[in-house]
Amino acid sequence: MSDKIGVYVCECGPNIADKVDIKKILAEISALNEPPEKIIIAKKHKLLCSKEGQDFLADEITKNELTHLVIAACSPRDHDITFMNVCKKTDLNPYLYKLVNIREHCAWIIPDKDEATEKAIQYIRAGISRVTYQAPLTEKELDSIPDVLVIGAGIAGIEASLSLAGENRKVYLVEKTSSIGGKVTRFEKILPHQGTNLDIIQEKIQAVQENENIKVFTETEVEKAIGFFGNFEIILKNIHNEEQKNDFKVGAVVVATGFDLTDPEKIPRYGYGKIEDIYTSMEIEESNSKTGKILLKSGKPPKSAALIHCVGREEKGYCSRVCCNYMFKIAQYLKEKIPAIKITEFYQDLCLPNKADQEFFIDTKNKGVDFIRFKDIAVRQKDKEKFIEYTKMDGKKEKISAEMIILAPAIEPAEGSKDIAELLNISLDETGFFQEAHQKLNPVATSIDGVYIIGSAQNPKDISDSIIDAQAVGGKILTQLIPGVKLVPEVTVSEISDAFCTGCQTCLSVCSYGAIYFDEDRNISIVNEAICRGCGNCVASCPSGAAHAKHFTSAQIYQEVLEAIR
Amino acid sequence: MKEQFTPKIVGFLCNWCSYAGADLAGAAKLKIMPSLTVIRVMCSSRIDPNLVLTTLLLGADGILIAGCHPGDCHYEKGNYYARRRFALLKKVIKTLKIDPERLQLSWVSASEGKRYAEVVNQFTEKIKKLGPNPIQTKPYL
Numbered sequence: 001m002s003d004k005i006g007v008y009v010c011e012c013g014p015n016i017a018d019k020v021d022i023k024k025i026l027a028e029i030s031a032l033n034e035p036p037e038k039i040i041i042a043k044k045h046k047l048l049c050s051k052e053g054q055d056f057l058a059d060e061i062t063k064n065e066l067t068h069l070v071i072a073a074c075s076p077r078d079h080d081i082t083f084m085n086v087c088k089k090t091d092l093n094p095y096l097y098k099l100v101n102i103r104e105h106c107a108w109i110i111p112d113k114d115e116a117t118e119k120a121i122q123y124i125r126a127g128i129s130r131v132t133y134q135a136p137l138t139e140k141e142l143d144s145i146p147d148v149l150v151i152g153a154g155i156a157g158i159e160a161s162l163s164l165a166g167e168n169r170k171v172y173l174v175e176k177t178s179s180i181g182g183k184v185t186r187f188e189k190i191l192p193h194q195g196t197n198l199d200i201i202q203e204k205i206q207a208v209q210e211n212e213n214i215k216v217f218t219e220t221e222v223e224k225a226i227g228f229f230g231n232f233e234i235i236l237k238n239i240h241n242e243e244q245k246n247d248f249k250v251g252a253v254v255v256a257t258g259f260d261l262t263d264p265e266k267i268p269r270y271g272y273g274k275i276e277d278i279y280t281s282m283e284i285e286e287s288n289s290k291t292g293k294i295l296l297k298s299g300k301p302p303k304s305a306a307l308i309h310c311v312g313r314e315e316k317g318y319c320s321r322v323c324c325n326y327m328f329k330i331a332q333y334l335k336e337k338i339p340a341i342k343i344t345e346f347y348q349d350l351c352l353p354n355k356a357d358q359e360f361f362i363d364t365k366n367k368g369v370d371f372i373r374f375k376d377i378a379v380r381q382k383d384k385e386k387f388i389e390y391t392k393m394d395g396k397k398e399k400i401s402a403e404m405i406i407l408a409p410a411i412e413p414a415e416g417s418k419d420i421a422e423l424l425n426i427s428l429d430e431t432g433f434f435q436e437a438h439q440k441l442n443p444v445a446t447s448i449d450g451v452y453i454i455g456s457a458q459n460p461k462d463i464s465d466s467i468i469d470a471q472a473v474g475g476k477i478l479t480q481l482i483p484g485v486k487l488v489p490e491v492t493v494s495e496i497s498d499a500f501c502t503g504c505q506t507c508l509s510v511c512s513y514g515a516i517y518f519d520e521d522r523n524i525s526i527v528n529e530a531i532c533r534g535c536g537n538c539v540a541s542c543p544s545g546a547a548h549a550k551h552f553t554s555a556q557i558y559q560e561v562l563e564a565i566r
Numbered sequence: 567m568k569e570q571f572t573p574k575i576v577g578f579l580c581n582w583c584s585y586a587g588a589d590l591a592g593a594a595k596l597k598i599m600p601s602l603t604v605i606r607v608m609c610s611s612r613i614d615p616n617l618v619l620t621t622l623l624l625g626a627d628g629i630l631i632a633g634c635h636p637g638d639c640h641y642e643k644g645n646y647y648a649r650r651r652f653a654l655l656k657k658v659i660k661t662l663k664i665d666p667e668r669l670q671l672s673w674v675s676a677s678e679g680k681r682y683a684e685v686v687n688q689f690t691e692k693i694k695k696l697g698p699n700p701i702q703t704k705p706y707l
């Protein structure tokens with residue numbers, strides 16, 4: 001069969017028409033006509049992307065029974081999709097068309113009209129050569145499952161479940177401990193407004209339990225999660241009874257596994273675990289919320305307390321963001337319960353990121369709490385008395401004694417985060433928290449489509465920031481995973497030809513998306529087309545030339561290269 | 567007068583950053599020397615060593631690979647792979663008696679139209695100084 005290639009040069013108003021000699025282009029391109037094998041029809045148009053231009057193209061394709069289409073116009077970043085859609089209205093496969101950018105890459109950057117014309121001809125020739133090497137591709141549609149798995153039932157996971165569950169969408173909420181709510185259920189009060197008690201949290205917990213579209217699994221962990229956006233197969237296992245499993249399918253996975261506090265025993269200078277009456281902030285919160293009291297081991301209320309911020313900050317290399325605020329809260333608990341107590345807070349830097357924080361800090365200070373900024377700090381015991389020895393910012397060394405010492409250990413990612421990352425094929429960053437798709441622009445997404453990270457699993461966060469994340473992920477999933485709507489996965493993906501693949505698995509190791517799996521029986525690697533994004537990295541890594549990037553094959557690229565160096 | 571040497575340069579640009587940067591250079595009507603021909607690929611990591619070597623052996627006077635800045639690759643880590651392959655290629659090219667300066671890797675973001683123009687113009691000047699690629703064998707394809 002002969003190729004019948006239509007080449008249409010767009011004037012783009014004066015944008016292209018004024019800068020290149022379109023008449024000359026058409027003449028030279030028409031001269032490439034080699035009937036009967038290669039028939040070239042070359043024409044120009046004023047404004048191809050306009051409605052009228054699109055109709056003209058569709059008409060030309062049909063009327064001339066074109067086998068291939070080349071459009072010389074603007075950047076594919078502007079109108080590739082426009083013209084692909086024109087093809088879709090005709091019998092021409094949209095992957096048998098090529099947009100050649102003679103505007104941004106010729107007309108607009110080469111002032112000399114003759115030079116620009118020559119360059120445009122070169123690009124169009126490359127486009128013609130390439131297009132005949134292109135292959136038709138078909139978009140497939142996949143059923144998607146609207147249900148969602150949420151891992152971790154802290155405030156982030158709870159809020160996400162509440163925003164997602166609905167008439168057409170089930171949420172599976174998995175929690176490894178025996179109850180839901182996470183860390184916040186262990187506090188007596190929530191800062192900054194001391195008036196806020198835990199009722200609002202309890203209301204949310206109750207709403208989850210009453211929601212028939214949310215299925216809660218406690219004392220449960222995820223054992224397996226395989227698949228892709230719209231279709232993940234999940235297996236859950238009961239922690240105490242490995243035999244007790246649940247399996248189901250979901251379309252998206254939300255990781256809300258939260259945080260743990262770093263173990264202060266690992267930093268010996270604070271004396272934790274060795275010296276009596278040194279507690280972590282969480283221990284104080286817990287005993288306070290259980291008993292309503294904060295007491296020394298002897299059962300007596302402390303006459304003095306030292307609250308040390310930033311424990312482990314240097315070791316971890318990041319600020320934990322929430323400690324300053326909750327340490328003010330703890331100071332206020334103490335002042336309320338033991339009005340005569342002397343409290344000193346030791347900090348390296350103060351972190352007051354929210355609009356109410358400054359006021360809360362000043363309020364705490366006004367209640368008679370002393371603040372000391374330190375460079376170095378250590379806790380020592382001498383004859384049953386505890387001393388905090390510290391170096392001030394001016395270099396002076398000083399010490400004070402305190403009956404009770406409360407530490408704010410660094411917030412670190414929850415134990416088991418690494419396993420979750422491996423399970424879902426996402427990464428942890430250098431701090432150990434889950435790595436987001438983009439720190440600034442896409443903080444709740446990950447490198448894997450359909451897998452999201454929210455709350456303090458992503459970064460130390462307070463409750464409101466965790467809720468913001470949960471609502472953000474709600475927005476993302478509700479708009480992307482719509483019940484009944486089919487998914488159209490990327491078409492220009494990679495494929496591996498089994499005849500050439502030696503099973504070396506190099507491609508597996510370079511793919512950021514885990515899109516390639518190894519077939520042990522056949523000793524070859526196989527691309528999962530639903531996951532592949534078509535970057536082409538595996539293609540470049542394959543030592544045997546077995547991997548190909550559809551629509552960006554080497555043969556296609558060489559056609560462009562050959563014209564470039566003619 | 568000696569005939570002026572017009573080099574033939576191939577520019578492999580990743581779709582998401584560098585190609586967009588080139589578009590921006592165009593939209594800003596920056597003046598760019600016409601020796602470089604742009605070939606769009608989805609990611610700098612698509613550029614396999616074979617493609618680079620063959621292009622040089624076919625007689626290209628220079629090859630520019632341009633991708634997103636480290637950390638910004640649309641596909642996470644593609645440009646890190648491109649960088650590693652590039653480092654290796656530089657060495658291989660030397661053994662072919664081709665000046666490794668004929669191969670350049672640059673990071674150009676979608677907002678760096680001006681940088682794109684500078685990179686292309688400077689690279690073109692450099693290749694002009696180096697003169698034609700001594701290897702003009704036309705190997706297999």
Ligand SMILES: Cc1cc2nc3c(=O)[nH]c(=O)nc-3n(C[C@H](O)[C@H](O)[C@H](O)COP(=O)(O)OP(=O)(O)OC[C@H]3O[C@@H](n4cnc5c(N)ncnc54)[C@H](O)[C@@H]3O)c2cc1C
Nearest residue numbers: 152154155156176182183191257258259455456461462463
């Ligand atoms: C002492 C202290 C006081 C604080 N006071 C305040 C305050 O007053 N106001 C405020 O805004 N913030 C406060 N914070 C911060 C607050 O605790 C966090 O913002 C909040 O807990 C974050 O919620 P989360 O859901 O991200 O994580 P978490 O509360 O840690 O919840 C994560 C949940 O996931 C579960 N989980 C973990 N791994 C798995 C797994 N693999 N499988 C299944 N489940 C898993 C955990 O058991 C847990 O239930 C305080 C923090 C501390 C340490």
Ligand code: SF4
Nearest residue numbers: 010012047049073074
């Ligand atoms: S198709 Fe592109 S080049 Fe043609 S008029 Fe539209 S914007 Fe301009």
Ligand code: SF4
Nearest residue numbers: 501502504505507542
């Ligand atoms: S790198 Fe190539 S040869 Fe090796 S497993 Fe992948 S496709 Fe097969």
Ligand code: SF4
Nearest residue numbers: 511532533535536538
């Ligand atoms: S093209 Fe990219 S995403 Fe697809 S399998 Fe290869 S490396 Fe993975």
Ligand code: FES
Nearest residue numbers: 580609633634640
């Ligand atoms: S997408 Fe630009 S380098 Fe990977």
